Amino acid sequence: MAKKEIGRREFIKTGSIAAGVLAVAGIGVKYLDKAPSGTQRRQDFLRPPGAINEVEFMYGCIKCGLCVQICPVQAIKLAGVHEGLSYGTPYIDVRNQACDFSCDALQCVETCPTAVLNFVQFKEAGLKAVEKATEGIVDLRNSKVNPFEVQKVAMKEAVKMGVAKVNEQSCLAVLGKGFKGTPRDESFNGIYRQPYDENAGVIFVKDKTFDRKICDLCVTECPIGEKAIVLEENNASFKPKVLEGCTGCGVCVMVCPTQKPSIIVEPIKS
Numbered sequence: 106m107a108k109k110e111i112g113r114r115e116f117i118k119t120g121s122i123a124a125g126v127l128a129v130a131g132i133g134v135k136y137l138d139k140a141p142s143g144t145q146r147r148q149d150f151l152r153p154p155g156a157i158n159e160v161e162f163m164y165g166c167i168k169c170g171l172c173v174q175i176c177p178v179q180a181i182k183l184a185g186v187h188e189g190l191s192y193g194t195p196y197i198d199v200r201n202q203a204c205d206f207s208c209d210a211l212q213c214v215e216t217c218p219t220a221v222l223n224f225v226q227f228k229e230a231g232l233k234a235v236e237k238a239t240e241g242i243v244d245l246r247n248s249k250v251n252p253f254e255v256q257k258v259a260m261k262e263a264v265k266m267g268v269a270k271v272n273e274q275s276c277l278a279v280l281g282k283g284f285k286g287t288p289r290d291e292s293f294n295g296i297y298r299q300p301y302d303e304n305a306g307v308i309f310v311k312d313k314t315f316d317r318k319i320c321d322l323c324v325t326e327c328p329i330g331e332k333a334i335v336l337e338e339n340n341a342s343f344k345p346k347v348l349e350g351c352t353g354c355g356v357c358v359m360v361c362p363t364q365k366p367s368i369i370v371e372p373i374k375s
């Protein structure tokens with residue numbers, strides 16, 4: 106009898122917990138469903154390199170965070186609970202920390218277990234570039250071509266996260282102004298690797314000072330270089346011009362010295 110009583114009590118207790126859990130889950134789903142359109146699914150997230158179509162990405166990403174862990178500059182974050190259906194998915198806020206390709210080989214893509222960060226396109230770009238660079242070379246060991254380097258550059262250049270866009274209203278170059286000093290304030294902890302110094306390690310943006318008659322930081326600090334962005338000069342007026350090779354890495358956004366960045370990255374909508 107006592108045994109039966111305990112069983113009944115346990116049943117009621119377990120049942121109440123289950124009902125509670127279901128109620129909370131129900132509220133969660135209801136919240137996500139009824140949430141204002143802006144919180145249902147973030148359409149403006151810049152996804153890490155190689156991300157497949159946004160809708161497929163959102164449902165295919167298992168939110169494991171491996172891409173977050175492997176990134177050496179910690180560019181990737183997981184979306185918080187207030188991001189509705191996008192909760193737990195990875196994104197890059199380039200103003201806070203850009204993807205500067207410090208990992209050299211798209212490690213976030215390589216590590217993704219579900220391939221929602223898809224490596225195939227990078228593999229193909231790398232192979233093609235190595236084939237082209239080594240064409241006709243009989244003994245690679247005695248040649249100046251470094252296949253690893255060729256592959257690395259080609260893979261990096263194949264990234265298409267987004268495209269940079271200049272705000273001509275506030276861009277210092279367009280206004281004919283220079284820049285002297287450190288682009289971001291003391292409290293900013295963003296890091297990057299200067300593209301023009303091959304042996305440079307990663308440095309804090311706040312440790313870097315510039316002295317430019319016409320501001321061109323977005324151009325000189327771009328890890329892709331003149332395939333992605335150039336400073337156009339026309340009758341002593343200047344303008345950063347974004348080109349086809351822009352990967353959307355966001356280093357230009359991170360180093361832009363205007364208070365509100367005068368260059369942004371718009372995610373690719375594929």
Ligand code: SF4
Pocket residue numbers: 153154175176177178179180181204205206207208209210211212213214
């Ligand atoms: S490609 Fe960029 S985001 Fe991905 S791991 Fe490398 S530095 Fe980080």
Ligand code: SF4
Pocket residue numbers: 165166167168169170171172173194195216217218219220221222
């Ligand atoms: S590694 Fe892939 S599956 Fe895991 S959180 Fe990153 S994108 Fe999603």
Ligand code: SF4
Pocket residue numbers: 268269323326327328329330333334347350351352353354355356357358370
């Ligand atoms: S212009 Fe250069 S630094 Fe800016 S997003 Fe494009 S590739 Fe990156």
